[in-house]
Amino acid sequence: MLRSALILAAIAATPATAQQATPPAPMAAWPADATLLDVTAEGKATRKPDIATIRAGVVSQAPTAAAALADNAQRMTRVVAALRRAGVADRDLQTAQIQLQPQYRYAENQPPAITGYQASNSVSIRFRDVAKSGTILDALVAQGANQIDGPTLSVEAADAALDEARTDAIRRARARAELYARAAGLRVDRILTIAEGGASFPQPPMPMMARMSVQRDEATPIVAGEQELTASVSVRFVLR
Template sequence: MVDDLVESAVMQMVERPWGITAFGAASVKAVPDLVRVRFKIVRMEQAPAAAFEAARAAVRAVRGALREHGIADAAVEGSRLDLKTATEYVDGSRKFVGYQCQAAFAVESGALDDVEPLLVDIVAAGANEIEGVDFDVIGKRELRAEARRKAVAAARAKAELYAEAAGVRIGAVLHVEDVDPEQPGASRYRSHAEAAATTAQDLAPGHIVVSAAVILGYAVARD
């Protein structure tokens, strides 16, 4: 009687006892061959015309610095000049301090050894907000495909292990579900540059890790 009650409780916990489900995840590591630099030019003056002129002068200087580093205009994404009123709180009230003009840029380059000199030169030319330096790989789609194949292999190996332990064999694939490794609740796999040793003279990119995960459902083979 007790065994029957335990079996009944277990069956209620299994919503769909149709086969074997397994989760598989895999990561592929690659040396980066691309760097993206995001920065802004911000100028503030007391008059709009002066703010525009100061920002334009800095934009010209920064574009010249980029060309000196062999970065073509096609590899530079630049926004139009943006103007807004700048204020600050003084003694509990908002006070006008000037007009702020800014332009945002995103630059791609394959010269990873030139990252530090590039940053030094664009700041010297007029960029005053560095928003990020991100390393990446050009062939990320191919790396993602490889990671997905490995994730499927990992899920299948896990399902076969469970089946062997249970004294059965896996049958046909009944369910394939792609899992975003970065979604809440999933394993914390990410595409990012891993930490690497750095020195004062070397901005080391480390490696790029491209990950994938999958859930596979198998029928139980009937001999």
């Protein structure tokens, strides 16, 4: 009888315990006389690219797969050696792609016939002196490189540039909020929330050249120009 009374007492106490639980924290409130304004702004930072990334390689053709690979390896060895002589560090050299493909001859009402093989090997090269990259590319062609794609120009200290763009985005958002507040006869009281919308880098250009096989009399020019990095933010202001 005593045990049954204890069980009933525990059951009766359960609802009371649930009612005493701490409620979830309410969302941040704002004064009843405040006006909310949401502004999305984009900030910008301009930098001169200081890195050029180019892919250079060798394409070889021969009647057999072994011959195509052997010729390709010899010519690619000369290309890599030329890059190292030009001062390109090992950390800035990386194999990009190696391929071996049969070449076919097609005739009507006949199965494709293999006529030979094509071997290709390319490396990704990062030039830290953009102005000299064109001269080095011409030297590579002289050493047997016959496939060159690029350049992709980039900024090494991109994080610092993006931070500048983020700061500019906040400044632009604040200026726009001040404009709206004045037009409405109000003033900007404070910022309630800030959300980053993302950052963007310039799109890489189309390939500069492909399958070069003729040595040029003049150095290939590569002009760095400028790049614009952007960052966007969404800011909620409290107006009074």
